[in-house]
Amino acid sequence: MSFSLRLGFLFVLSLLICTACSRATPTPLPTPTILPTATPVSATATPLVRTLRAPTAVVPTPASGLLAPRTPVSTLPEWQHYQDRLAMARQQPIPVLRLEADMSDEQVLAQDLALQDARVQTDLYVAAGGEALRNEIFGVYPVRAGDIISTTATCQPTACYRVEMYNFAYNLTTIALVDVQARQVVDVIRSMEMQPAIPLALRDLAVAIAINAPAVIEALGGKPAAEAALMASTKTTLSQTRCERSRHLCVAPTFISGERALWAIVDLTAGALVGVRWTTVGTVQGPVISEKQLQDEVVTQQYCDTVNSLARDGWQLDYVITSSDGLRVMNVNFASQPRFDSVAVVDWHVSYSTREDFGYSDAIGCPTFSQAVVVAFNGPTIEPITENGTSIGFALVQEFRSELWPQPCNYFYQNRYEFYSDGRFRPVMINLGRGCGNDGWYRPVLRIAFSGNQTLAAWTGADWQPWQTEQWQAPTNLVTTDGAQLRVTDGAGQGFYLVPGRGQFGDGGRGDNAYVYATLRHPERNEGDLDLITIGSCCEVHHEQGPEKFIDAPPEKIVDAQIVLWYVAQMQNDDQPGQQYCWVETVVENGLYVPQTFPCAAGPLLKPVN
């Protein structure tokens, strides 16, 4: 074999080996900067990577629940009687609803001594000389062994009592340990966010609210007897509320029906049914049902996972709560004609003018497994729109809240879609405070995808000038005498005028000062047909709110094309008394702190051409 042949043989052999290797296992790509954007490719893990599979946890799909409107049972005699007693108690020198039933002389004495103690009186009023808060003695019990500590060492079980008081306004339990023989309060313990066991009167009231609630009656197929209600009663420990979101006093009477149990969450702070849920465990020893859990389950199952439909006043539409784009309405028809493929609010940009680059880009959406930071606690509601007592349409309204609203740096947004029986449509974006300061600017990003091909024109002051290509427009006063800024029409001349908010809609709005953008729709790129992650930063004060990213370079033609219209209103909050806007304050009402809201609203009216 000649040298050249041998060399050639070696070369070919090496080449073959290399080729074979490269075919069998492709050379890995450099470290990817992002995860694969196609379907995951086949495994290339070497045997050196060992794997182990975690035990599979089977989580049963929760039974569907029902959220009640949560309106106080003001007509229920038991509730009204309780309110009367509370109102009388707040007029007393020591404004506390005392425990009266089945009390021994020593218990009464212990209660009196406790209420005279300055430490117990700490939380009876809003402030010194202010309005009385709602306080109630829930129990007076002999002290337990666990209560005997150094400060209470003198207590003997027969001589000392544990007086438990609940403050509804602060969700606060105050416990006074009282030595009735020495006639002194030996210790006072305050426990925030904790609740003592409720007294018998409140237990009966909770049952009365439950058995008279339409949701309970409907679920059980008739009004249950009060005796049918089961309620765990613990006299030994404090517990956290079942209403962890509202921080109200809530309990859960339970009704057994065959192998199922119906849980009814009752809000004793507000006097309302929160909702009901079946469990299939056959006993009441099943999962703990709470306000948040019930709300999250219902919203997720019925409004995030399910597309609902609505037909009313000549309109037909679908709607769904999205992961991050709020309540999206889709396939919107009027008079059987397609009008909008989808409408949604994809971002809320919040900036604070006195702090550079300080703010947030809030996404609103589903409560779990979502990209939302402000979430839905309940599904949408449908409200009639009336004018002079006559119905002229309806509104589809969806609320999104931060968990701790109305506390500072928490937010409350509304999507409100108004459908009028004459074909007008107005998507409204509402903020109810409170934000992180009184220098806040809110810029919601509204996306409207029209059905079919359209041509857009802007009013120049003299005539309608078509937009040939994608572009944006700064806030302008160039509107027709009817207030129209833009016109979007199809080939037959049918369509809508866009009338920006300038404070004329009677909803408190002070003008939208909106940037508008028209872009060519690209479903294949997901420019909003599906959920969009945050598209703009919090704090841009100019047109760079996100939609400008969808204007191509060079801008695409949008004449007789599928157009997406973006509308970014600008609202500045205000906390000055009498001028509050995009704001919320907390006031005391019947001994409770309740939010007083000052909404700000923005959104264009889409008024049919012809």
Added chain:
Amino acid sequence: MAKRKSSKKAQREPAISASSVPQTANPFAISWRWLASGLVVALLLIGAVLFLLRQREPTAPVAPVDMAEATAPTVAPTVASGHSRPNDAPPGIVDYCRRSPKFRDSEGFSTRSVLSTTERGVKGAIMIEIDANGQVTRNYQHPSWDDAGFLGHMVLDRGGNLYTFPAPYVSLIDNPPELQNIIYHIDSATAEMTRFYTVTAPALPTPENPFGIMGLVYDCDTESLYASSVAGSTRAATLGQIVRIDLDSRAVRFRYEGVDAFGLGIYITPSTDAMVTGKRLYYGLARAPEIYSIGLDEAGDLLDDVRLEITLPDPTLKARRLIFARDGKLEIRSRAFDFNLIATSERAETVYYYTFDPATQRWQLVPA
């Protein structure tokens, strides 16, 4: 032309081989030598290819997990690294070797300085120095420290290098979902933050879940970094994983699949019970208020003996951090977490402390 070149080489060949190869050598023997040489070269090439493949494993995409085939008890255990636990290591904990980063000194910061990823209004990491009154007196942020958006917690290794990961805060504009499964490395000397490792996810990000890496823990004994990830998981499918990365080779050596874990910790349980004694990896679930543990072998790989250790008192909370102190106390930093961005915006934590009770072999809640 080619032919002439070959001729020249052929003419030189005897001269080259004259001193080593007898003129009378059997031509077949020469051919076999060439064949043998070829095989050696081939074997070297195969070895090189395999070596390169192994080195590049971290970047190679991984197929969706097949539940049945994923369990691999027959795979040979990983060979223990050159590292081992020193005799004077403090009992229980495994991060005894961690050191402060060298850039702390080079930037002129004192021992009263800390690295934080949770300073309000600060994207990424920042080093701050605090005076005796707890007031921030100065700060430093390397230009690369905000490259990955908002960050989760950090862990230190024996060289003072830091490891961290992206963690969305309020929105995804600085933390896009496709970039959340990356572990970052901050160099002890230069302070520069660079991508260290991209954990491959079994599925693409969806609007249901914008999260990736959720927790890290470092083990001095085996020079391992463990990372938990929930990337790819949805409400219906638990596709998260815990991986062990060998820091010497920067390669994943073990993958624990099908678990959505949040905080991680490692502890060597003090016990006389042979079934209980040993080093265990603790992990808090992202979907439930529970902390589990699983045994670790000498190499740091996971054994198949998972057990529930703790159920948090508040059913709405999840264990975000698991920190074992030298006194044996376990600090659990927990928060509400529902696979959305609420918890990250509020950053409200509830801290629990537990101690291990040798008598009951259980962790006991220490009253606040």
